[in-house]
Amino acid sequence: MKRKLIFAAGFILIALSFSSCEESCKVCQQNTYNSGGTRTSSGSETEYCGAELIAIEATGDVTVGGTTTKWECR
Numbered sequence: 001m002k003r004k005l006i007f008a009a010g011f012i013l014i015a016l017s018f019s020s021c022e023e024s025c026k027v028c029q030q031n032t033y034n035s036g037g038t039r040t041s042s043g044s045e046t047e048y049c050g051a052e053l054i055a056i057e058a059t060g061d062v063t064v065g066g067t068t069t070k071w072e073c074r
Helices: 002-017 050-058
Strands: 025-033 039-042 046-049 062-064 067-073
Touching (some): 050 067
Antiparallel strands (some): 025 046
16 A cells, blocks of 8 residues: 555656746847947846746836847747
8 A cells, every 4th residue: 555655746746847847048148229229238048937027028228328228038
């Protein structure tokens, strides 16, 4: 009986370890543009998922002295 309970508990733990939910992921890059709209610098592309991606997409553009920095995701 104990063997069956241990087997069932092990099976349940293994089943729970697999995630059935797929997180949406995107590759994002932070780019800087001058006042003419020309890209002046780019950050490295990094893949973000879940809460990190939501935070990046919620971040607004920052403009200082005619230079705009923003996140762009694809």
